[in-house]
Amino acid sequence: MAKKPIGPVRRDFTPWESPEAVPFIEFRNVTKRFGDFVAVRNLSLKIYKREFFALLGGSGCGKTTLMRMLAGFEKPSEGQILLDGQDLAGIPPFRRPTNMMFQSYALFPHMNVEKNIAFGLKQDKLSKSEIDDRVREMLRLTKLEAFAKRKPHQLSGGQRQRVALARSLAKRPKVLLLDEPLGALDRKLREETQFELMNLQEELKITFLIVTHDQEEAMTVADRIAVMDAGEIVQVATPAEIYETPNSRFVADFIGDINLIEATVVEKNGQGAKLQAVEHGFLIDTVQDTGARVGERVWFALRPEKVRIRHGKPEGALVNAAGAMVWDIAYMGDVSIFHSRLNESTTMRSTVANVTRTVERPISWDEEVTLTWDRDAGVILTN
Structure with a gap:
C-alpha cells in the first residue's frame, strides 16, 4: 500500500521511495577536513535525476563544502562522490558535467547579456550557429529577450540573477549547483524568483542542487531537503515531512516556529500516548505512539498555527488545553502571532489567521486565555 503523502504534493515524483531507483548523485561516507577542523563528517546521501534538492543549515554546517566537493573545487579527505555512476575523483571542475551559479553572479561587466550567456559556450568551441541557438533559448527561458544588448550595470538585481542563471544553464549541465542564489534579492523578488526556478527546472528536467540557510526558500523550491x-x-x-514530522528537537526548532513542551509519558495504549507536561501539570493526549517507555522524559512539538486561543480561563480537566496570559502580540497582516505565558519561564506561541477585517472582541495584552489543540496536532520527540 502506497504511503499517504503529507501536505500538498507539487508533482508525482518520488524516486527515493522506490528500492529499484538508482541515485544520480551519491555521496558515500564522505569526510572533509581542513586541518583539525572536520567540515563534513562521514556523510552519505543519495540524490535522484530531475530532483530539486536542497541542502539546508546554518553557517558552518558543511552544506557549501559538500556542494564544492561535488563541483570539484574541494577534494574529499575520505569517501567517494559519484555522478551518473561515475566516480568523480581526479576529474577537474571544468570537466565535470556540473555548473555552479554563485551568489555574487560573477558577470563580466564589459559584456552585454548575450555575450555573458555565450561566454562558456565559446570556451567549449561550439559553432556560431549552435551558440546563437542556445543563447536565444536561454533568453526566452529566463525572459530576458528585451535586455539582450544591455550590460550588467544597466540591469536590476533580479535581471542580473537571471543572466547568471541563463549562463549556468546554457552549457546544459547534468546538474546545476545553486549556492545561495537568491540571497541578494529583496523578499518579494526572491519569492517570485523561487517559483520561476521551480518552473524552469521542471521544463528543462535538469537536476538542481541548492544550498541555502533560508528555511522558507528550501521549503518552497525543493522536492526534498537535507537538514545539516x-x-x-x-x-x-x-518539505511537508520535515515540517510536520521532524525527527529531533533540532530539526523541529530549525524549521519554522515551534512550541517544545517537556513532558513525561504516563500511558501507552497502542493507539496513541498520554503525556504530562513536566512544569505545568496538564495532560497531552496524542494519536502518536512512541518508542519511549512509561515514565520516560520526552518533548511534545506543537506548531503555533495548530494552537487555538480563546478568551477566559480553561474549564474542566486540562487535556490538550492550557491556561495562559497574553504577553505579546504581533500583527503581521495575514496573521496575528500571540505569545502567551504559561508561567514566568514558559511561553507558548499561537498563530491566528486574520480571515475577517474586524473582530468583535479582539484578544488583548495581559488577558487570560485558554490554549487548545487537537490529538493529532503535535509530534512526540525523544531526542
Missing part, C-alpha cells in the same frame, strides 16, 4: 548540522545530515525528507 555540524557536518552531518540530521534528516532528509520532503
